[in-house]
Amino acid sequence: MNQTFEFTLDGRVIRAERGQSIMQAADGAGVYIPRLCDVEGLEPEGSCRVCTVKVNGRFAAACTQPAEAGAVVESETAEINHHRRMLVQMLFHEGNHLCPICEASGNCELQAMAYRLGIHQPTRFPYLQPVRPMDASHPDIMLDYNRCIRCGRCIRASADVDGKHIFDFVGRGINKQIGIDADYLAETAASLDDLTFSPGLCPVGCILRKGQGFATPIGQRRFDQEPIGSDIERKREEPA
Amino acid sequence: MSKKRIATVSLAGCFGCHTSFLDIDERLIDLLQLVEFDRSPLNDLKRFTRRCDIGLIEGGCCNEENVHTLQAFRRNCDILVAMGQCAIMGGLPVMRNAIMHSADPLRECLETAYQHSERVYNPSNQIPNDPALPLVLDKVYCLTDVVQIDYQIPGCPPSAETLWQFLSALVTGQPLALEYQQVKYD
Numbered sequence: 189m190n191q192t193f194e195f196t197l198d199g200r201v202i203r204a205e206r207g208q209s210i211m212q213a214a215d216g217a218g219v220y221i222p223r224l225c226d227v228e229g230l231e232p233e234g235s236c237r238v239c240t241v242k243v244n245g246r247f248a249a250a251c252t253q254p255a256e257a258g259a260v261v262e263s264e265t266a267e268i269n270h271h272r273r274m275l276v277q278m279l280f281h282e283g284n285h286l287c288p289i290c291e292a293s294g295n296c297e298l299q300a301m302a303y304r305l306g307i308h309q310p311t312r313f314p315y316l317q318p319v320r321p322m323d324a325s326h327p328d329i330m331l332d333y334n335r336c337i338r339c340g341r342c343i344r345a346s347a348d349v350d351g352k353h354i355f356d357f358v359g360r361g362i363n364k365q366i367g368i369d370a371d372y373l374a375e376t377a378a379s380l381d382d383l384t385f386s387p388g389l390c391p392v393g394c395i396l397r398k399g400q401g402f403a404t405p406i407g408q409r410r411f412d413q414e415p416i417g418s419d420i421e422r423k424r425e426e427p428a
Numbered sequence: 429m430s431k432k433r434i435a436t437v438s439l440a441g442c443f444g445c446h447t448s449f450l451d452i453d454e455r456l457i458d459l460l461q462l463v464e465f466d467r468s469p470l471n472d473l474k475r476f477t478r479r480c481d482i483g484l485i486e487g488g489c490c491n492e493e494n495v496h497t498l499q500a501f502r503r504n505c506d507i508l509v510a511m512g513q514c515a516i517m518g519g520l521p522v523m524r525n526a527i528m529h530s531a532d533p534l535r536e537c538l539e540t541a542y543q544h545s546e547r548v549y550n551p552s553n554q555i556p557n558d559p560a561l562p563l564v565l566d567k568v569y570c571l572t573d574v575v576q577i578d579y580q581i582p583g584c585p586p587s588a589e590t591l592w593q594f595l596s597a598l599v600t601g602q603p604l605a606l607e608y609q610q611v612k613y614d
């Protein structure tokens with residue numbers, strides 16, 4: 189039997205079902221909470237912390253935090269959005285994000301999140317410009333680690349859905365990187381049929397399909413016209 | 429209201445941002461009611477004639493001359509604006525910093541360009557080193573690595589509309605409200 193209850197999110201009453209995370213309940217109600225590591229169809233991991241909200245005054249990751257009856261949740265506040273901006277800015281400074289030459293530009297969730305959060309001012313962070321490899325060994329798929337934000341989506345997709353375990357994290361701290369279970373992608377079981385290599389599974393331009401870059405004209409790409417999260421927010425306007 | 433004085437320069441950029449600026453077309457005439465240009469490639473003035481309100485800078489720093497020019501802009505302008513991705517984060521020239529996977533990217537870049545590439549005809553086998561050439565820096569620096577920057581206009585290049593709205597808001601002291609579709613990093 190479904191047990192439903194209510195909590196408030198930025199003052200709005202949200203109906204939730206037992207077992208739902210705050211994010212799932214908010215999505216259902218058409219309220220978008222920014223996110224990067226979470227994607228529909230994979231177990232939430234709670235690693236990017238872009239979805240941070242305050243639950244009864246304490247910070248929590250909305251994608252992994254269960255919704256509770258009567259909770260008072262804050263999301264779109266100046267304080268929380270400031271933290272989100274810092275997180276997203278740090279991701280830009282930590283990798284090599286040259287959007288003008290990136291095939292994912294316009295379809296990229298990191299870039300779209302930066303737009304949504306209004307990031308266009310100087311920061312105090314240095315650009316770290318790490319030296320990271322590219323792997324073009326596979327006939328159909330290419331990896332450009334310069335753009336990896338270590339969301340772990342490929343790890344979860346490959347292990348939990350494709351059952352192949354091609355990806356995993358290697359290293360610690362700032363040296364934590366995504367790694368594959370061979371020296372080169374061509375030596376793995378990677379295939380275009382895997383969920384892992386389907387368009388949009390990797391939120392950025394790290395996992396790319398060969399032979400189809402820059403296919404969509406500027407203006408028609410995924411986030412050209414509408415901010416990320418608009419699909420979820422539209423649910424709110426539709427009559428119930 | 430006295431006219432605002434604007435200086436512009438292209439450092440390690442492709443002039444695309446200046447070209448986009450020219451794309452504001454006949455609105456340049458409206459803009460000239462509000463501003464006058466000082467040092468700029470648009471009027472070919474090579475030195476500051478006096479202190480400016482706004483400095484618009486395209487491109488990052490890839491050589492010593494870029495650094496000196498940028499410092500001169502900081503000294504002579506009240507507000508410095510990084511125009512475009514090259515100015516903001518190094519843009520395309522910055523690819524030589526890390527993506528080349530070399531312990532000595534600058535050397536490798538110059539050797540490939542002047543000595544080792546099959547398509548180079550260079551009988552002297554010299555890397556150009558005339559004293560008139562500005563010293564190339566070890567890596568490409570974005571503007572905030574070198575001086576304090578007040579505003580950034582993202583884009584490669586920022587659209588003419590974005591540049592127009594940004595500048596008209598800045599010179600008239602209005603708040604800047606860009607549409608979602610106008611802020612782009614590409």
Ligand code: SF4
Nearest residue numbers: 286287290296392393
């Ligand atoms: S992955 Fe996204 S943020 Fe990074 S360079 Fe590509 S478009 Fe830009």
Ligand code: SF4
Nearest residue numbers: 336337339340342390
């Ligand atoms: S490769 Fe893509 S999906 Fe995998 S961790 Fe990096 S950004 Fe995430």
Ligand code: SF4
Nearest residue numbers: 441442444512513514
């Ligand atoms: S940002 Fe783009 S258009 Fe502007 S100078 Fe750099 S490469 Fe050229």
Ligand code: FES
Nearest residue numbers: 234236237239251
């Ligand atoms: S989406 Fe919740 S932590 Fe990344």
